[in-house]
Amino acid sequence: MARICVIDDKAMMRESVSLILTRADHIVDTFEDARVALLAVLAGRYDVVLTDLKMPRMDGLTLIREMGEATSETPVIMMTAFGTVATAVEAMKLGAFDYIQKPLEAEVVEAQVERALQHREIYRENEALRASVSDHHAINTMVGDSKSMTDLRVKITRVAQSDAAVLITGESGTGKELVAHAIHVASRRQDHPMLCLNCAALSGNLLESELFGHERGAFTGADRLRKGRFELSDGGTLLLDEVSEMALPLQAKLLRVLQEGEFERVGCSVTRRADVRVIATSNRDLEAWVSKKRFRADLYYRLNVLPLKLAPLRDRPEDIPVLFRHFLDRIAQRLGRPVLKVTGEALRVLTGYPWPGNVRELQNLCERCAALVTDGQINSETIEGWIQSAVAPTETFSRLRPGRMLEDMERQLIERTLTQFSGHREKTAKTLGMGVRTLGMKLKQWREEAAAQAKSQAVKAVAHVG
Helix, strand or coil, X not given: CCEEEEECCCHHHHHHHHHHHHHCCCXXXXXXXXXXXXXXXXXXXXXXXXXXXXXXXCCHHHHHHXXXXXXXXXCEEEEECCCCHHHHHHHHHHCCCEEXXXXXXXXXXXXXXXXXXXXXHHHHHHHHHHXXXXXXXXXXXXXXXXXXXXXXXXXXXXXXXXXCCEEEECCCCCCHHHHHHHHHHHCCCCCCCEEEEECCCCCHHHHHHHHHXXXXXXXXXXXXXXXXXXXXXXXXEEEEECHHHCCHHHHXXXXXXXXXXXXXXXXXXXXXXXXXXXXXXXXXXXXXXXXXXXXXXHHHHHHCCEEEECCCHHHCHXXXXXXXXXXXHHHHHHHCCCCCEECHHHHHHHHHCCCCCHHHHHHHHHHHHHHHXXXXXXXXXXXXXXXXXXXXXXXXXXXXXXXXXXXXXXXHHHHHHHHHCCCCHHHHHXXXXXXXXXXXXXXXXXXXXXXXXXXXXXXXXXXXHC
């Protein structure tokens, strides 16, 4: 589910697009005047913007110009009945994600919005990678004095000198993307692009298109040629995040690229070549997946030329105080505030916690401290209150309502699996062994129950005030 902004001066068009996207489970706000919509967009309220090109008070091209860099991560799809090459090129130069021609088809609109959402997610991931490390000091920013971290820095330096494929494994939140970026920066490819693709976030067809590109007309919504990640990262590095989630047919095509350096765009028979170093990551036991026939053995061996296994944070507790202070320093510098002090007892509490979310969880805790601690000092009572609120299995079961335990457990399992797959319903349903329609019905039921409960509480509040 995403929040979509639709801008068009024709009421019928606004209602039509809103209906299409609402049926696809998105939240849609419509605007007749682009000037009014611009204020909402600049406030950061929307994931995707669909705008008409020709409007009386502010046209679509002017809207894109006004959005500027402040909303560069928000994809804009241009809707136009005047879909000439000139206007399309100008819109793309100004930063538009894509354009669709009127009269609109529901399937095309849905497909373009899904692609835009995927583009937004990938943009955010790449920005996070760039923000997390310095282009010249990537390895040095990998904080920690434990033996495992010292050994890892040495391995990164050695691995970076090779062009062979790298497989980085470890639990979620251990910093696999950070390690991949450090390898790229230390390699001879550092002056060429490093692109990232989350294999768990895309369906099979869309993932193939993102990897290899597609020709115009290759599938519904493919109204123009699109280069894939292998072409765009030629000479550089391609990070395949959570490669274990790639479908078996696509694994075979990836294997060919790794072996031969050749591929074809979707809908095209012309063979192309690309010089790309592939780094793959996974939080799964890929050897176990190979034995279960869920991952190709030949692809596993081709990716696992240079393996790097990252230790979970609980196995290197001596790094926790150093990491905690490092994150606090960075946050204080970013916000222009004094660095928070940490008591020794608070550090002992941090060191004794198992950190199921690893470094990412620790970093999130630092952000919480920066936002909520007001007296300049982090003490053990504050830390204990927050980390004990983390949901553990025994705590989850203890809070389940008697008489609805199975239903509540099912809902929690579905919601966590949805989170794992970034809201991707098809992958969630497949993992849980249920139909996509069944999953959709359950989600709809829970939304309706939540809305009814909120309405009931509002009525009670009004009655109480009266």
